[in-house]
Amino acid sequence: MTTAHPRPATHRTTAGPRTEPAGRERRPDVAAVPDASWPVRAVAASVVRRALRRLPLRVRFAEGATVGLGGPLIEVRDPRAFHARIGRHGLIGFGESYMAGEWDAPDLPGALTVLAAHAASLIPAPLQRLRGLWAQRQPAAQRNTPDGARTNISRHYDLSNDLFALFLDETLTYSCAVFRGFPADRSLLAAAQHRKIDRLLDLAGVRDGTRLLEIGTGWGELALRAAARGAHVTSLTLSREQRELALTRVREAGLADRVRIDLRDYREARGTYDAVVSVEMIEAVGAEFWPVYFRTLDQRLAPGGRVALQAITMPHDRMLATRDTHTWIQKYVFPGGLIPSTEAVEQAVRDHTGLRVARRDGFGAHYAETLRLWRERFTERAGEAAALGFDETFRRLWTFYLAYSEAGFRSGYLDVQQYLLTKEDPAR
Template sequence: MTMSTTSVPLSASAPAAGVDPRRWPDVAARPRCSRLRAAVAGAVLRRALSGLPLRCRLGEGGPVLGTGGPAVLIADPDAFHRRVGTNGLIGFGESYMAGEWDAPDLTAVLTVLASHVTELVPQPLQRLRSLWAHRQPTERRNTLDGARGNIHDHYDLSNDLFALFLDETLTYSSAVFRGFPARRAQLPAAQHRKIDRLLDLAGVGEGTRLLEIGTGWGELAVRAARRGARVVSVTLSEEQRRLATARIAAAGQQDRATVQLRDYRQVTGSYDAIVSVEMIEAVGAEYWPVYFTALDRLLAPGGTVALQAITMADERMLATRHTHTWMQKYVFPGGLIPSLEAIERTLDEHTALRVTSCDGFGPHYAETLRLWRERFTERAADVAALGFDETFRRMWTLYLAYSEAGFRSGYLDVCQLRLARGEAAG
């Protein structure tokens, strides 16, 4: 339906000026799009938005679509339609980066969209996804060289950038809170609670030979070493390895924990326990068999694997696994969120490992992301001082809000999984 424009308190902000065409070529320039394609995109979008619990204004003083709810202003409808008509959800994100649309409560708007994702595109167009959706670029495959480049593009941005919005543990994964709403001061304890649950799940204690795949900035390695474990942690991020090594030394655990710049496929040895926190999302579907085969190869008899993994519904994963997304283009190149069923299928077909327990806690990730997003927004001037321009800041804000909305809507979940072979499955 179309609502009265006089009842919607929206004001326009000018589209972001000065987008660097060398750094952001696809944001600085509107894509070439035929009038017909733009018109079709506009018609599809108007139809979708009209039925959603939103208040979406098309241009300053223009009509407002939706049935009521969070407000969103599409300041430049023509540019918005061209981008979405040409590049789908990638264009949707690039339009936000360019300042062509905005919302007072971005997460609320994105949560509505995520909750109605199957309704946004008409069924006939969904069945023709292979004709209009962009395919993942082959240069972003997670080969040994490709994985190194993909990790570098995100995790080597700047340790100082991540320190601006993470808590003092520098833990970049979902925390586990005691209750909601969570406060920022509770985040370090909530991150330690998450880490301790994983270490307990893997049975890590005195003398445990522990392999950590995906170091982060070293907090889990330090906590495991303090339990008496002997920790080998591997990462492909040079920046993370540098700081994690320093933090391990500062904690006095350098004799118990080491960090290696190494791909999981290159790890050798035998370990009583393996822990990997939100690493599988970076592996890519093509390499899931390789990843789980490596876990099976490296795990000693009677050992246990503890994973923390972001997951999505199997049918959505299967429908979109070959689609190139805005998140892959700008935030996590080469990544793909698996389903729990995909994990179990891969384990059954390629390893002797089986899932013996699964604990989901998606709402905790929504709260974690909210705290990160609020901190990032508060520290915008500090982000700019590090050399990150306005387009980057809008991109990162959209990434955090987009992710938060995924968990708030239930489109995404996060879980801790215990994997074991038959002899340790009890």
Template sequence: MKVSTSPCSPSVLTSPDPDRWPDIVSPRRASRPRTAVAERVVRHALGRLPLRVRLAGGESLGRGGPLLEIHRPEAFFRRIGVNGLIGFGESYMAAEWDAPDPVAVLSVLAGHVAELVPAPLQRLRPLWAPRQPATRANTPDGARNNISHHYDLSNELFALFLDETMSYSAALFRGFPAEPSLLPAAQRRKIDRLLDLTEAGPGTRLLEIGTGWGELALRAAARGARVTTVTLSAEQRDLARRRIREAGLEDRVEVCLRDYRQVTGEYDAVVSVEMVEAVGEEYWPVYFRTLEERLAPGGRIALQAITMPDDRMRAASATHTWIQKYIFPGGLIPSSRALEENAARAGLRTDRRARFGTHYAETLRLWRERFHDRADEVEALGFDATFRRMWTFYLAYSEAGFRSGYLNVEQVLLVRPESR
């Protein structure tokens, strides 16, 4: 399958696999009235934004700014009429629209998200927005399937765009713009700050919920901590174990394929990096109760979490999004308020908080550029053009969220009283 390499040409994906991409190949059709309403709403929104929107046939919309080219307007409006923002993302995957700078376009949209849909229609959101599938609930079995959907794609795929630390979370830079060569040090700086929050050192019993590919466990063990780290990704477990073995730290680190709800024992410190987003709102109370139950008296918990405004989180919590459908099924980004309230209900006090969303935007930029530069290698791994457009949209969409301030990322220190 081939796709035009020019970012603003009318790219056409040829012969995508209908079994792999059913909603891209054969999108559900909207009724004429629904499509007409969607087109009217979208045209009105685009016309008021600082964008330069160019439709096939020569029509233009917007007040000037980053260029968005709609190659197939009829299909574009129809997809949005059926699935709202899911349809917007699927339209990009189908190459029905494009942009020379997708991050700039998506940053404008993210910065105006609250005003894209008129208030009367926003109140009707429960009637038209798709609901989250019950099959994606984060039960123990469901969580394993949801995590596998993303993290078991291929260790080789992630290695193509991540740095040598294989860290898949926000890095912490000393200055901007960040150079690719500085990413490994910035990732280790982020990890060290988390470990410093927990005061991890020789003899510390440390639990990590969400192993990733093992960099935090390696750095904690190098400090002399005894680490138990759990993941639901078999691919991550296997590579983390290999890296730990090659570092000669097997005697200090145990990597388990285990749900956080199945962890037993007591620990002086708990660290969890960008894992709470995958827990699901229904299970946040269980997650924080587990943190509290696993923590020794006087222990410390360091979390790193992506956050969004509380009102937007509430609006999104009951609906199905493009990110949930294609990238992180079952997930929901919490608000700072939701984190603090759920922690408090579990008997944990928020002691410290530091936000660094602009650093995540830079991290994502470096990943996105590297993914783009190594597109041929991604294809050689067996990932087709539709997947590559999907992944490009995901990275650009995420970067835009942080650049616009719609998303943030924070490190939080939680403590609990000396006695229960």
């Protein structure tokens, strides 16, 4: 049984400079409705209404028309702008229209869950086959090269430590928790995060004296719990904001002799370790670099060692259909990100490493609950977000992101896995 590291009762984070202002002035695609001719709007309206009328939703347009089979309500306040954005920018336009306040939903995650459950059929099959012609492509500037990855990570994780502290629990853990039961109680979120972390450390065999490499530091909770077991931890991050606060937490816990946190890309890792842990990092790697990422795990792991990997996953056919498409989540939340499928993970391990997938456990329902708790807390503290300088457009962006992600897990479109990868010791 592990013991929690010591911590102060309260922990003030530091807000560093944001990489871009929070407001509309730096989001011109939200501030201005795109030019769209009447035929573009008419086609978009036809496609949208044809898709919606078959769904268990109620979509009420400002002119009075309502479509759908009944269910969660979506209110379209500005149909002209709504259809113009979707006609010009597809699902990116759908998200931008929400950010602009042109539509809303009393139960946003409920409405988005219905859409996520029917994601594969929302766009008519003929248009699906022509995706390469109409869908936006991922910008070359968001490739996760060593320099590109630093920029992409900074755009999300360096927004402000205080922003993340608004909705995360006191452990500052920004990944899926593991609960004992549902519905999850907010007061138990920190314990559920520790349960997840301990499960990963157990998978990796982390104990007194273990040399542990962590790829993706977060704000340091996993490194602290590993060090409390007696492990010697090297943790890598590309976020200056996260590193600064994680180092403070390590010092305050009296574990500086056991934890080293480097501002370094995973490709720059050196040395060998008894165990490697990486939590929801692969989603930021990009398909182009999955082979490099998994080879790094293999190269850094000593013979007989173990890798514990936590990864969000999506269906393989949807990953293949959308992997080159620029999405709303990439444009506004996770630039350069791509969620893999379980098939893609296991193929990369098989084709590019000497590792073996020894175990895989999925627990997507736990992520839906984790995101619900984060979203509710962020909504309750919207005034504090405003005081930090994050305006209404940003707050709608963040609310949509959390609800959109929750819907993915509630619908089963997304899942989250814990993998155990092992490396044979030829000497045994």
